[in-house]
Amino acid sequence: MYTITASNEIAENIFEIWVEAPHVATHAQAGQFVIIRVDETGERIPLTISAVTGDRVRIIFMAVGKTTHALAGIQAGEDIADIAGPLGKPSEIEKYGTCVLVGGGVGIASLPFIAQSLKKADNRVIGIIGARSANFLILEDEMRSICDELCITTDDGSKGFHGFAADILKELNNTRKLDAVWIIGPTIMMKVTAEVTREKKVQTFVSLNPIMVDGTGMCGSCRCRVGNETKFACVDGPEFDAHAVDFNLLMQRQRMYTEMERISLERFHEYTCTSREEQ
């Protein structure tokens, strides 16, 4: 059992938890993830490590399916059954020069750890964080404190630039020499945004989030196509060359259990509603 030491809703439907997990916290590097299992009947889901302090790991997630809803309902002081990690290869941190970190929605959660590591390696770091609307935007202050420059975009113009993160990246790519780019967000956002840097062949990484089970290379559930090769995101990734990833295939595989995920969530809501009525 692992204790959740803090739990907060940091934007609409987006939650931040801190988990006491020394084996993860003392070994985690930027870009890695954990596998969490909430309780004895729970599934194993991968979530990015957003930050570490001492023996604690920060995880940020949006409540979308049953497991993330359940996780959002856990109060500080309560336990989760399992947290395994850190998993996956760390981000390729080196001295590139000027780096741009693009985050979309809850994908922004991955950026501070990478940004910090890139700063330590003497890079100039520009952050672009975007959300549908201002009330879904996370980690603005934290990113501002780490990055040399920070741009904010919202799809509806309720904060910062009215448009997509890709628009800002395009502008930067046209006017400056960029040496490395990270794009982390919803798969469709990564697919579209990665096109911006393709022509100039700017080294661009995306962090993939396919369906996983064990997270250690033993099942192949997370297999992706990268440059016509099959890769396991859990051990070969999760970060890959953005210009080589087959995003359409990834999106297809992410939809494999849509119907079952819906059933699971409905049951969860029914259960939580009845128990509330009983109280």
Added chain:
Amino acid sequence: MAVRPADERVRDFSEVDTGFSREEAIAEAERCLQCKKPLCIDGCPVGIDIPAFIALIAEGDICAAAGIIQQSNMLPAICGRVCPQETQCEERCILGNKESPVRIGQLERYVADFARKEGVLPPERGKNTGKQVAVVGSGPAGITAAAELAAAGHDVTIFESLHKPGGVLTYGIPAFRLPKDIVDYEINRVLSRGVRLLCNHVVGRSITVQELLAYDAVLLGTGAGLPYFMNLPGEHLNGVYSANEFLTRINLMHADRFPLYDTPVIRGSRVVVAGAGNVAMDAARAARRLGGRVTLVYRRREKDMPARAAEIAHAREEGITFVTCANPVEISGETVVTGVSCVKMNMCEADESGRPSAVPIPDTQFVIDADIFIQAIGQGPNPLLLSLFDSISRGKAGNVIADADGKTSLPRVFAAGDVTTGSATVIEAMGAAKKAAKAICRMLQD
């Protein structure tokens, strides 16, 4: 001894073989000739004193029989069920020449099941030596080594990457062949001897190789968990599984009980399984229990199938269709699997494995309709840890090279089980782990 009827057992995941009654066990034990030079023991990778425990069953002293077995084997209820006795102890039984060999496996199982219900105490832990040993992986090799090392008084820590111990016993072998409460019981008995188990610890990630090498000795028992894929067109379609994934979802995550358990698995109505080893049989029979019509495709002939004869027979009884001398070449479908194209195979001269090499016959392609395709064509050593242990000598297949004592090219690092051999049997891993543990004890004495 009873095997549940096929039409009943395909509706659940409860055990197929219900084992001996006391009377049957005693009657079977009385058949043993108590040979002066028993050959059966030589056939046992962990060297159980088989005639001795059988004699005690014949006398009706089952607890004493359990005591004999646990001197050599801490996982007897597991081994009684999953060992291929027909190629080991029972194959050497002299009675097999004239009639049928003594059913040693069933007897071992009977004794272990009896001992579990009676609560026979595990052997005492040895006097503490102050030596620390790290065991990586809690499958058959890791658990066996931990038991031996703890018995010798060493301080043992097992690192397990999953949330539950047992390795292949937990994620791989289905409950209808190996009930999970038995796995839990026998592993807990080993842990109760003061062995420390750390789940969710991925060696190379949650603990570095350097941290691991700070132990007085290290035993690698990480198994063969990397699933091989066939690299066919259409392999990324939804509904294509490695047997490892399909079985892990069911055995470890209980997807058969979705939505009571959260992990889903696609319940195929038409399932094709490629391969004919024990894992293929397990996957086929699990898919059958989820309600599918299952076809197993194998490129060689039925007599070449590597699975145990009993598993093949059980699969057939349960309505699995075998298509032999055929090999999948393409998986069809837009986003989900709709069929598996196969080509007929011609049996040619024997290859290195002694089995005939199978060669495709041109223009013989045919399609089997399917919504799930499970590939069970073998597994390689778990890659994650080994990629970080880059200085260890490894063979062509990625397996760790170890000598007869389990010694690897790195000082104080030993390896046992499938990580050294590629996928083999539970009992061979246990035999190798015992030898490696003994070698570690000798090294730590010096």
